[in-house]
Amino acid sequence: MALPTGQCDLHLRLRALALAFLVLTLPYHSSVEASWWMLGLPNSIPGANEVTPMNYKEVCKTMHFLNERQKELCVINESILMSVGMGAKLGIDECQHQFRMSRWNCTTNRDTSMIFGNVLAISSREKAFIYAVSAAGVAYAITKSCSRGDMNECNCDYRMRERRQPKGNWQWGGCSDDFQYGEKFSRDFVDSKENAEDVEGLVNLHNNEAGRRTVRSRMLRVCKCHGMSGSCSLKVCWRKLPPFRTVGDALLARFEGASHVKLIERKRKRVKKLRPVHKDMKPPNRTELVFLEESPDYCERNDTLGVMGTRGRQCNRTSMGMDGCRLLCCGRGYQTKVREVEEKCQCRFVWCCSVECEKCRYKREEHICN
Numbered sequence: 001m002a003l004p005t006g007q008c009d010l011h012l013r014l015r016a017l018a019l020a021f022l023v024l025t026l027p028y029h030s031s032v033e034a035s036w037w038m039l040g041l042p043n044s045i046p047g048a049n050e051v052t053p054m055n056y057k058e059v060c061k062t063m064h065f066l067n068e069r070q071k072e073l074c075v076i077n078e079s080i081l082m083s084v085g086m087g088a089k090l091g092i093d094e095c096q097h098q099f100r101m102s103r104w105n106c107t108t109n110r111d112t113s114m115i116f117g118n119v120l121a122i123s124s125r126e127k128a129f130i131y132a133v134s135a136a137g138v139a140y141a142i143t144k145s146c147s148r149g150d151m152n153e154c155n156c157d158y159r160m161r162e163r164r165q166p167k168g169n170w171q172w173g174g175c176s177d178d179f180q181y182g183e184k185f186s187r188d189f190v191d192s193k194e195n196a197e198d199v200e201g202l203v204n205l206h207n208n209e210a211g212r213r214t215v216r217s218r219m220l221r222v223c224k225c226h227g228m229s230g231s232c233s234l235k236v237c238w239r240k241l242p243p244f245r246t247v248g249d250a251l252l253a254r255f256e257g258a259s260h261v262k263l264i265e266r267k268r269k270r271v272k273k274l275r276p277v278h279k280d281m282k283p284p285n286r287t288e289l290v291f292l293e294e295s296p297d298y299c300e301r302n303d304t305l306g307v308m309g310t311r312g313r314q315c316n317r318t319s320m321g322m323d324g325c326r327l328l329c330c331g332r333g334y335q336t337k338v339r340e341v342e343e344k345c346q347c348r349f350v351w352c353c354s355v356e357c358e359k360c361r362y363k364r365e366e367h368i369c370n
């Protein structure tokens, strides 16, 4: 059976990450605000040797951007560091993909330990998205690693077979992704940073959970036919993680419908809850994203906020969306540049078996925000 492409992709990235770890050298000098997201950009961790089954416990201990609980989890197995790094990278890459056409494009800063810059100082929708997508990323990457057999603690999910027999002519079999373990790990690892006693913590925990539930609700059932050729007399099915892009798309929709909330405290019952700022809105359920503060407009460079602004960004002259020149350039206007590009063209098939192309030069208009 061929590897599903998603898994293949992950394998490649994992290898890249492993290579990246090889060039790191210890020790790492920390800063206060640093976070486990650093693991998603291993090249930016100055220091750290090759991570091996022999030394990974030491490596875990020297990663000052992990808190105590995270260090404990780090030593469960030598593959944890890499899986969490994969998860962080999945989240960061997905964020950059989903926001590539927006004023804030999920810029990461490799030169400081604050990967998303000060943007996280505001409890905005954008922050909600970052938390959700990266908590989802960790649950996702750990689950993949379980299915690959990288850890003693988890495996493929074989419990499917013992549950209720499915209706119809198919049965559970093969390796079902065990999302339950990945989800639990993500709760333990990612959520350990948060304090459920303060409002920021409650919001972050809510968004982390929304991210994980988004993955869970999009798990797929895939099947394979057995039996005499083409007869499909026996169908074997297993549960599989969706492509991570599906999770990003769903979270973007939740970003757009996110709830502006505030903290409600009932002192006597000692309950703390997040409730919509606007009284006529329904309380958010566990899958929705929540935020505390309106976002800045991200139009102008603001180093205090770590916002790059949209000057110099490429916009689309005909789009009415956020990537359209009017919205993206915040009304400052834009300049049009003509660039010459070379592409293959007039390709034809030559018997047998090659494709011959000519090189064509095109002029392409590019619009750049003032």
Ligand SMILES: *[C@@H]1O[C@H](CO)[C@@H](O)[C@H](O)[C@H]1NC(C)=O
Binding pocket: 076, 077, 078, 079, 149, 150, 151, 152, 153
């Ligand atoms: C990590 O998991 C692998 C695969 O199950 C196992 O071979 C290895 O011994 C584990 N390492 C530790 C430290 O438990």
Ligand SMILES: *[C@@H]1O[C@H](CO)[C@@H](O)[C@H](O)[C@H]1NC(C)=O
Binding pocket: 285, 286, 287, 288
């Ligand atoms: C949560 O709320 C959203 C939007 O109101 C709704 O679309 C969704 O079905 C709800 N999910 C659950 C599990 O209730």
Ligand SMILES: *[C@@H]1O[C@H](CO)[C@@H](O)[C@H](O)[C@H]1NC(C)=O
Binding pocket: 296, 301, 302, 303, 304, 305
């Ligand atoms: C940056 O943003 C902060 C917070 O919104 C604001 O107080 C400050 O004036 C801004 N700085 C600049 C240079 O625009």
Ligand SMILES: *[C@@H]1O[C@H](CO)[C@@H](O)[C@H](O)[C@H]1NC(C)=O
Binding pocket: 096, 100, 105, 106, 107, 308, 309, 310, 311, 312, 313
């Ligand atoms: C985001 O936009 C800035 C310009 O504001 C650009 O330099 C950067 O490459 C973009 N980042 C991504 C990930 O697209």
Ligand SMILES: *[C@@H]1O[C@H](CO)[C@@H](O)[C@H](O)[C@H]1NC(C)=O
Binding pocket: 316, 317, 318, 319, 320
């Ligand atoms: C610009 O936007 C239009 C309309 O949304 C779209 O059809 C076109 O493909 C976009 N062009 C580029 C270069 O993205």
